[in-house]
Amino acid sequence: MIDFELTEEQRALVDTARRFAKERIIPVAAECDRDAKYPMDVFVDAWKLGLVNPTLPTEYGGLGLSDVDSTLITEELAYGCAGIETSIMCNTLGFTPIRLGGSEAQKKKYLGWLASEPIMVSYATSEPNAGSDVAGIQTRAVKDSGGGYVLNGAKQWITNATHASFYCIFASEDPSLKHKAMAAFIVERDQKGVRIGKHEDKLGQRASDTAPILLEDVHIPASQVLAVPGQGFKLAMETFNQTRPEIGAIAVGIMRRCLEECIAYAKERKTFGTAIANHQLVAAMIAEMAIRAEATRLLVRQAAWSLDQGKRRPILSAYAKAFGADAAMQTAIDAVQVFGGYGYVKDYPVEKLMRDAKLLQIYEGTSQVQRIVIAKQLFSD
Numbered sequence: 001m002i003d004f005e006l007t008e009e010q011r012a013l014v015d016t017a018r019r020f021a022k023e024r025i026i027p028v029a030a031e032c033d034r035d036a037k038y039p040m041d042v043f044v045d046a047w048k049l050g051l052v053n054p055t056l057p058t059e060y061g062g063l064g065l066s067d068v069d070s071t072l073i074t075e076e077l078a079y080g081c082a083g084i085e086t087s088i089m090c091n092t093l094g095f096t097p098i099r100l101g102g103s104e105a106q107k108k109k110y111l112g113w114l115a116s117e118p119i120m121v122s123y124a125t126s127e128p129n130a131g132s133d134v135a136g137i138q139t140r141a142v143k144d145s146g147g148g149y150v151l152n153g154a155k156q157w158i159t160n161a162t163h164a165s166f167y168c169i170f171a172s173e174d175p176s177l178k179h180k181a182m183a184a185f186i187v188e189r190d191q192k193g194v195r196i197g198k199h200e201d202k203l204g205q206r207a208s209d210t211a212p213i214l215l216e217d218v219h220i221p222a223s224q225v226l227a228v229p230g231q232g233f234k235l236a237m238e239t240f241n242q243t244r245p246e247i248g249a250i251a252v253g254i255m256r257r258c259l260e261e262c263i264a265y266a267k268e269r270k271t272f273g274t275a276i277a278n279h280q281l282v283a284a285m286i287a288e289m290a291i292r293a294e295a296t297r298l299l300v301r302q303a304a305w306s307l308d309q310g311k312r313r314p315i316l317s318a319y320a321k322a323f324g325a326d327a328a329m330q331t332a333i334d335a336v337q338v339f340g341g342y343g344y345v346k347d348y349p350v351e352k353l354m355r356d357a358k359l360l361q362i363y364e365g366t367s368q369v370q371r372i373v374i375a376k377q378l379f380s381d
């Protein structure tokens, strides 16, 4: 039986997130984009409303919402501003390794912390010389005599690094062994030897914080070892499998915003004595936007539903991410086109949508990497 209807609770959740985007995100989005400023008060208010960490399990104080619920929230927040949304929902990427691989004590401490305070957690695999090639990381983890490790290295492009209270950091016991030696650690912001580098001045999603994490002789006690060497790569990949549908949901939010802005503008703007909505070439661009948004939403819904059912089908998560990211980019480029010259200036909202959409093709595995992931699964079946 297939049912595309949202439940009453899901409709209420969408209403709450939509109202939050309208009242708290949209009014500050342009300023935060211009000044590359993260609105911490918006994050705190989102946390109070239960929009942050939606899938945090109830045993640890969370709301225990489903992955489908989480993508519904993401779509609404991204409609308001993809940069602010990324920083709000990135906690899910940050805590998923602990939810999947943490010990009971780690879950109690760190998931419980997220439930009890409006704090952030970051996820860190990427390095200056290893992004797509996750198994190529160079950050070293050297075992100490007490069952803990000492970390040395640098993580690059880490969302919310400046603000996070703790991090899930991936490192290697022996980089020459690639994925066979990868491990994962919970690292607290205040631990000796942890330093956060300069906030990146980005093209888009400028409201979100992105910064390097530098690790110099950071002593990690055994209680903060999340995955022992050999288990880290699997944990990193499974985390992406769980969170990629969220990127598809950001894409839907961006496309819905493009669509609404373009419909309104095309009805108002006149050329050759008539509204541009009456020019079939313009109307067709807008029809394509709607097709892409709807197709992505269905892929996202299917991938999230599959996760909720406990079915392991990473190809569905990759479809939602790959199709959604490319669809959002094309849609945002076309939105600028529909606005003509006005699309190219900052007084109108669509140039920001184009800059924001681009990141979807890069983070959590580039569009090329998604094709590799998909092809690998197709050929292995």
Ligand SMILES: Cc1cc2nc3c(=O)[nH]c(=O)nc-3n(C[C@H](O)[C@H](O)[C@H](O)COP(=O)(O)OP(=O)(O)OC[C@H]3O[C@@H](n4cnc5c(N)ncnc54)[C@H](O)[C@@H]3O)c2cc1C
Residues within 6 Å of the ligand: 122, 123, 124, 125, 126, 128, 129, 130, 131, 132, 133, 156, 157, 158, 159, 160, 202, 210, 359, 362, 363, 364, 365, 366, 367, 368, 369, 372
């Ligand atoms: C704003 C922002 C936020 C981010 N947030 C996080 C975060 O929170 N945590 C985190 O760990 N990382 C984060 N990242 C890092 C992101 O995941 C990486 O940038 C991404 O995986 C690409 O890695 P790279 O930049 O090293 O590019 P590279 O891996 O060097 O790739 C360069 C180009 O080559 C292509 N390419 C690479 N290998 C192949 C191949 N085998 N076949 C075909 N094409 C290939 C890529 O698709 C890309 O087009 C973030 C990045 C940005 C920009």
